[in-house]
Amino acid sequence: MRADARKNRDHLLATAGAALAEQGTDVSLRDIARRAGVGLATLLRHFPTREALLEALLRTSFDELTARAAEFEESRAPEDALVSWVRDCVAWTTAYRGVTVLMAAAIDDPDSALHASCVTLRAAGARLLARAQSSGTARPDLDGTDLFALIAALAWLGDQPALAPRADHLFEVVAGAILVSGVVKGAAGAGS
Structure with a gap:
């Protein structure tokens, strides 16, 4: 995986971890993407489900x-x-x-x-x-x-x-x- 792709993935995971801790497992994927400053398609490209x-x-x-x-x-x-x-x-x-x-x-x-x-x-x-x-x-x-x-x-x-x-x-x-x-x-x- 390219360094920039790894950095983006790690950022998404860190953001998702914080959102999960705050809101639980029902946190919206759209909310995670918004918090990470990316579009939902970008989140789904890294994590399809x-x-x-x-x-x-x-x-x-x-x-x-x-x-x-x-x-x-x-x-x-x-x-x-x-x-x-x-x-x-x-x-x-x-x-x-x-x-x-x-x-x-x-x-x-x-x-x-x-x-x-x-x-x-x-x-x-x-x-x-x-x-x-x-x-x-x-x-x-x-x-x-x-x-x-x-x-x-x-x-x-x-x-x-x-x-x-x-x-x-x-x-x-x-x-x-x-x-x-x-x-x-x-x-x-x-x-x-």
């Missing part, structure tokens, strides 16, 4: 969360690695209102542009969960799909203005339910 734009925008974050799972797996106790990674995932998904719905749909749709990234992210969480289960610190009746659903549920709570003040407490309750001991070491916010 909303899903293609979201995939390009979210893939980097998914890759970072996947890498963080591997880092935690190597550097932390199994239960701490799992809870810290789930906390990071919830924090990230809460930053982009509506992204959990897209992620949940993409997991079941192999034709979705987001499918591969979501499946990889879920697999990273499943490995952390399996490691904690092998150490006897996580419930044996959960799998990666359950963990992904719990992350989505916790992120949804953070999206609800009336429930947002309870989000940290509810995170601790859910994380405690994942662990065999039922106790999350390092209260809200610790471990990330």
Whole structure:
């Protein structure tokens, strides 16, 4: 890709990221183009569909969360690695209102542009969960799909203005339910 085309693409992604954080996943493509100072056709030339734009925008974050799972797996106790990674995932998904719905749909749709990234992210969480289960610190009746659903549920709570003040407490309750001991070491916010 030419340097000027790469610069334009990066500008569109930065603009889309800011718009997504402010307005959620239903942000208008026309609004993103306007904010970026380009025509809608220019945006669509780089990203022919909303899903293609979201995939390009979210893939980097998914890759970072996947890498963080591997880092935690190597550097932390199994239960701490799992809870810290789930906390990071919830924090990230809460930053982009509506992204959990897209992620949940993409997991079941192999034709979705987001499918591969979501499946990889879920697999990273499943490995952390399996490691904690092998150490006897996580419930044996959960799998990666359950963990992904719990992350989505916790992120949804953070999206609800009336429930947002309870989000940290509810995170601790859910994380405690994942662990065999039922106790999350390092209260809200610790471990990330």
